[in-house]
Structures are given as structure tokens and as C-alpha cells.
Amino acid sequence: MASTPDLPTRLLFAQFAVVAKALANEHRLMLLQLLAQGERGVETLAEMSGLSVANTSQHLQHLRRTGVVTARRQGKRILYRLADDVVVTLLSSLRQVAERNVAEVQRLLDGYFRERDSLEPIGREELLKRMRRGMITVIDVRPAEEFSAGHIAGAISIPLEQLKRRLREIPPRREIVAYCRGPYCLMAYEAVSELRRRGFRARRLKEGYPEWKSAGLPVEDK
Amino acid sequence: MASTPDLPTRLLFAQFAVVAKALANEHRLMLLQLLAQGERGVETLAEMSGLSVANTSQHLQHLRRTGVVTARRQGKRILYRLADDVVVTLLSSLRQVAERNVAEVQRLLDGYFRERDSLEPIGREELLKRMRRGMITVIDVRPAEEFSAGHIAGAISIPLEQLKRRLREIPPRREIVAYCRGPYCLMAYEAVSELRRRGFRARRLKEGYPEWKSAGLPVEDK
DNA sequence: ACATGATTCAATATATCAATTGAATGATCA
DNA sequence: TGATCATTCAATTGATATATTGAATCATGT
Numbered sequence: 001m002a003s004t005p006d007l008p009t010r011l012l013f014a015q016f017a018v019v020a021k022a023l024a025n026e027h028r029l030m031l032l033q034l035l036a037q038g039e040r041g042v043e044t045l046a047e048m049s050g051l052s053v054a055n056t057s058q059h060l061q062h063l064r065r066t067g068v069v070t071a072r073r074q075g076k077r078i079l080y081r082l083a084d085d086v087v088v089t090l091l092s093s094l095r096q097v098a099e100r101n102v103a104e105v106q107r108l109l110d111g112y113f114r115e116r117d118s119l120e121p122i123g124r125e126e127l128l129k130r131m132r133r134g135m136i137t138v139i140d141v142r143p144a145e146e147f148s149a150g151h152i153a154g155a156i157s158i159p160l161e162q163l164k165r166r167l168r169e170i171p172p173r174r175e176i177v178a179y180c181r182g183p184y185c186l187m188a189y190e191a192v193s194e195l196r197r198r199g200f201r202a203r204r205l206k207e208g209y210p211e212w213k214s215a216g217l218p219v220e221d222k
Numbered sequence: 223m224a225s226t227p228d229l230p231t232r233l234l235f236a237q238f239a240v241v242a243k244a245l246a247n248e249h250r251l252m253l254l255q256l257l258a259q260g261e262r263g264v265e266t267l268a269e270m271s272g273l274s275v276a277n278t279s280q281h282l283q284h285l286r287r288t289g290v291v292t293a294r295r296q297g298k299r300i301l302y303r304l305a306d307d308v309v310v311t312l313l314s315s316l317r318q319v320a321e322r323n324v325a326e327v328q329r330l331l332d333g334y335f336r337e338r339d340s341l342e343p344i345g346r347e348e349l350l351k352r353m354r355r356g357m358i359t360v361i362d363v364r365p366a367e368e369f370s371a372g373h374i375a376g377a378i379s380i381p382l383e384q385l386k387r388r389l390r391e392i393p394p395r396r397e398i399v400a401y402c403r404g405p406y407c408l409m410a411y412e413a414v415s416e417l418r419r420r421g422f423r424a425r426r427l428k429e430g431y432p433e434w435k436s437a438g439l440p441v442e443d444k
Numbered sequence: 445a446c447a448t449g450a451t452t453c454a455a456t457a458t459a460t461c462a463a464t465t466g467a468a469t470g471a472t473c474a
Numbered sequence: 475t476g477a478t479c480a481t482t483c484a485a486t487t488g489a490t491a492t493a494t495t496g497a498a499t500c501a502t503g504t
Contacts, residue, residue, distance in 0.1 A: 009407070009408060010248070010252075013248045013249075013251050013252050013255075014248045015320055016248075016251050016316055016317060016320050017245075017246060017247055017248040017251055018320075019316055019319050019320045020242060020245040020246040020247075020251065020316055021246040021491090023239075023242040023245075023246070024239060024242040024243040024245070024246035024491095025239055025242075025491085025492085026232070026235045026236045026238075026239040027235075027492095029235050029238050029239055029242065030232075030235050033235075041450080041451090042450070042451060042452090043450070043451085051493090052493075052494075052495095053450085053451075053452095054451085054452080054453090054493085054494075054495080054496095055492085055493060055494080057450095057451060057452055057453090058452085058453090058492085058493090059492095060451095061452075067319070067320075067322075068319065073500095073501080075450095075501075075502070076448090076449065076450055076451085076500080076501055076502055076503095077449090077450055077451080077501095078450075078451065078452095083319075083322075084319065084322055086315055086318045086319050086322060087319055089315045089318075090312070090315040090316060090318075090319050093308055093311045093312040093315055094238055094241055094242055094312060095238060096308045096311075096312075097241050097289070097290065097305075097306065097308050097309055097312055098237055098238050098240075098241045098289075100289075100305075100306055100308060185231075186231060243461095247461090247462085249462090263480080263481090264480070264481060264482090265480065265481085273463090274463075274464075275480085275481075275482095276463085276464075276465080276466095276481085276482080276483090277462080277463060277464080279480095279481060279482060279483090280462085280463090280482085280483090281462095283482080295470095295471080297471070297472070297480095298470085298471050298472055298473095298478090298479060298480055298481085299471095299479090299480055299481080300480075300481065300482095
């Protein structure tokens with residue numbers, strides 16, 4: 001009885017599908033997560049993602065054509081970035097749906113993550129409140145160049161791979177919060193686990209830098 | 223220099239991609255938008271979307287396998303629904319990205335929508351405030367069965383196709399707000415345009431019923 | 445102007461996805 | 475129990491997406 005949808009509605013859905021298709025690939029999602037940290041060149045992204053340069057370039061162009069990322073030229077390299085903060089929201093709700101609904105992800109989370117972090121992670125608002133009271137040491141465990149591209153205001157940079165030899169820089173009695181790229185980035189888990197082994201009181205920030213920035217909370221960037 | 227991502231991270235992205243792929247199809251997006259109205263059977267969805275029953279069934283199963291929708295049996299039919307309210311958020315941010323970034327969508331919006339509605343649409347909060355003061359008549363212009371599956375609390379049902387012959391039911395001096403399925407559903411545009419031609423003071427609700435419900439605002443449903 | 449280095453393009457082979465058809469389930473009602 | 479109806483399955487065909495390779499651009503610095 002109901003009629004088939006009219007033309008403009010169909011065109012509109014076709015356009016939404018174009019954007020969804022841009023996200024519908026493991027490697028592009030990974031590139032987007034990397035871009036959520038800040039602007040990056042093609043070769044850097046290729047290295048970080050483990051893809052060939054040509055392949056990375058093609059994925060990035062796909063993302064650009066669909067308006068998910070933008071690019072600008074700087075000297076002889078082309079820097080890509082997310083087109084819009086809404087993209088962070090989009091990725092985040094994608095994650096939530098996967099997390100809440102997909103049995104396979106549940107299994108992965110249970111097996112790989114939960115056992116590493118029995119303590120509850122701390123939320124954004126809670127962390128902000130405690131930082132304002134000076135009660136907490138916040139550690140950014142991402143690689144140094146990601147830190148310098150932008151980080152939570154007041155955080156100190158201790159990349160994961162330097163953590164063991166820089167433990168003495170960390171005040172011993174204060175509570176520590178570690179964060180990295182996002183809720184499924186493993187670096188903060190590793191850091192918390194290591195710090196606890198050494199007797200520190202460490203927790204993980206539930207979200208990562210992209211979510212923090214996207215929520216409008218205080219950052220320091222270039 | 224940076225290493226290629228470790229295995230669990232890759233598996234996780236692969237799982238996110240599975241969810242994204244479920245959305246990466248024009249017809250599945252349309253089915254999801256229809257399901258955002260409420261539970262529906264396969265045949266109904268096939269009719270509303272203009273797809274064959276078998277094709278609709280396969281798309282729905284795809285969506286179910288990926289955890290985006292769930293199904294339950296009722297008598298001899300199977301009713302599908304969105305698995306989770308987060309799915310509404312996901313669809314909504316997908317829309318926002320498309321709207322803000324894709325040139326083609328801009329063109330469509332400009333050509334088809336803008337000219338139909340020069341007055342600003344009214345937002346959710348604003349509408350709620352005015353409804354509480356009794357200042358406004360809210361009309362649901364979706365088909366009657368969508369209205370009865372769930373609607374904004376206090377709205378009256380006048381399906382678009384009955385609007386012309388039911389004008390006398392509408393209080394003449396009060397401001398009218400019409401809504402339908404969402405920001406890109408055309409029915410509310412048509413209704414507003416028709417009402418204005420007849421001398422009513424009519425505006426469009428910026429969002430549709432799914433967004434209203436998802437925001438936790440008052441509804442009446444079965 | 446030319447060599448360099450970063451990025452993109454073009455062409456190919458492989459893999460995955462979508463719509464259609466007709467047959468097979470599985471719950472209901474007579 | 476058997477007929478009926480809604481839904482799903484299986485197999486096919488045509489279309490689309492992906493990774494790889496090697497060549498082509500295009501701004502820069504000499």
C-alpha cells in the first residue's frame with residue numbers, strides 16, 4: 001500500500017551510503033583513527049598503518065572524495081586531516097554499536113582487554129574535576145610526535161616505550177591516569193599494567209585524546 | 223619507524239568495519255530509517271522501501287548478523303527493530319557528515335529542500351517549551367500506522383495525503399508545527415508548504431520522530 | 445632547468461557484494 | 475493433519491571494491 005520512496009529521498013540515501021562506504025573498510029577506519037590524532041602526511045600514515053604508500057594514498061583519496069577528510073599541501077607533502085569534528089562522533093558511535101552489539105567484539109574485549117584492567121577506567125568529567133584540584137598526574141603514552149601535535153592540557157608525555165626507564169619522573173604517591181588514542185588503543189592498557197606492577201596507583205582514561213578534544217575539554221596544541 | 227599495528231587492534235578494526243559495511247548500502251540505510259520509526263515486519267518493510275521481499279529479507283539478515291537490528295517472532299511474522307538507541311545516533315552523525323561535507327548532498331539540499339521552506343525550522347527544545355505553554359498545535363504527517371506505532375506526546379495525526387480535506391480540524395490562529403520521519407523526510411516540508419498556502423502559520427520541526435524519541439523527550443507509543 | 449622526493453594515477457587480477465529466481469522452512473488456522 | 479502464509483535459503487549473474495605494480499605529476503632545492 002505504501003508507495004516506493006520518491007527520487008530526492010533515494011538520492012539522499014545514496015549519498016549517505018557513499019559516506020558509509022568510505023568507512024566500510026578496516027584500513028580506512030584505522031587511517032581515520034590515526035588522523036583523529038591530528039594532521040599527517042601520506043608516508044607517515046602508510047608507516048603507521050602498515051599499508052603500502054600507494055594503497056594508503058588511494059584510501060585517503062577515497063576518504064577525501066567523500067568529504068570525510070580534507071587535504072592541504074605543505075611544501076612537497078600533502079597533509080590530511082579529518083574534515084570535521086562530527087567525524088569523531090561518527091567513529092565513536094560506530095564503535096559503540098560494535099561494542100554493544102557484536103558478539104565477536106565482546107569476545108575480543110573480554111579476552112584481551114578486561115583481564116588487563118580490572119580497575120574501572122576514569123571518565124572525562126571526573127578526570128577534569130580531579131585535575132583542577134591538582135590531585136592527579138596525567139600521562140600521555142602516545143609517541144612523542146602525537147603528543148606534540150596536541151594533548152590534554154596539563155598532561156606530561158611519556159611514550160609507552162620509554163615508560164620503564166622514566167619511572168622516576170613520576171611522583172610516587174599521587175594517582176596516575178594514562179591515556180592514548182581512544183578506548184581501543186592498547187597503549188594506555190599496557191602502561192597502566194606496567195605502572196601497577198611497579199606499585200603505582202594507576203588508572204586508564206576511558207576515552208582517548210580525540211574524544212577529549214572533540215568534547216571541547218582543555219587541550220594544548222600547535 | 224612506527225611499527226605496524228598489533229593483532230588485536232587489527233581484529234577490532236575489522237569488527238568495526240563489519241558494522242560500517244552493514245550501513246554501507248543505500249537500501250539498508252533506508253530500512254534502518256524505517257526501523258527507526260518502530261518495529262516492522264519484513265513484508266511491510268519491503269513495501270515501504272520498494273524492494274522485493276527476498277531482497278529485503280537478506281538485507282535485514284545482514285543487519286541482524288552485524289548486530290545493528292534484532293528480530294523477534296510474533297505469530298507467523300518476524301518483527302525487526304533497531305538493536306539499540308545508539309544506532310539512531312550513528313545514523314544521525316552519518317547524516318551530519320554527509321550534510322556538512324558532501325558537495326552533492328549540498329546541491330540536493332539546496333535544490334530540493336531549501337526552496338520549499340524559507341522559514342527556519344523549530345528545534346526540539348523550543349518546541350517542547352512551547353507545547354508546555356499550550357501555544358502550539360503539533361501535527362504528525364506520517365502515515366497513520368507509523369503514528370500509532372509511536373509519536374510525539376500531544377501530537378495529532380494528519381497523514382500528508384489527508385491534509386487537504388482535514389484542514390478544518392486544525393485550529394486556525396495557533397501556530398502549527400509539522401514533523402515526520404527525520405530531517406530529510408519530505409512529508410513535513412510538503413505539509414508546511416500546503417498549510418501556508420491556506421493561510422496557516424506553519425513551521426517544520428527540524429528533526430523527526432526518531433531523533434525526538436532518541437533524545438528521551440515525551441512520546442506516546444504502544 | 446634538472447634531479448629529487450612525495451604523492452598520485454592507471455591497469456590488472458582477485459575477492460566480495462547485490463538482485464533475482466524458485467524452492468524450502470516453520471508457525472498458524474481450519 | 476494439511477493448507478496457508480510469511481520468511482528464509484541456495485544458486486546464479488552481474489557489478490563493485492581491493493591490493494599490487496610500475497609509470498606519471500608536481501613542488502622544491504640545487
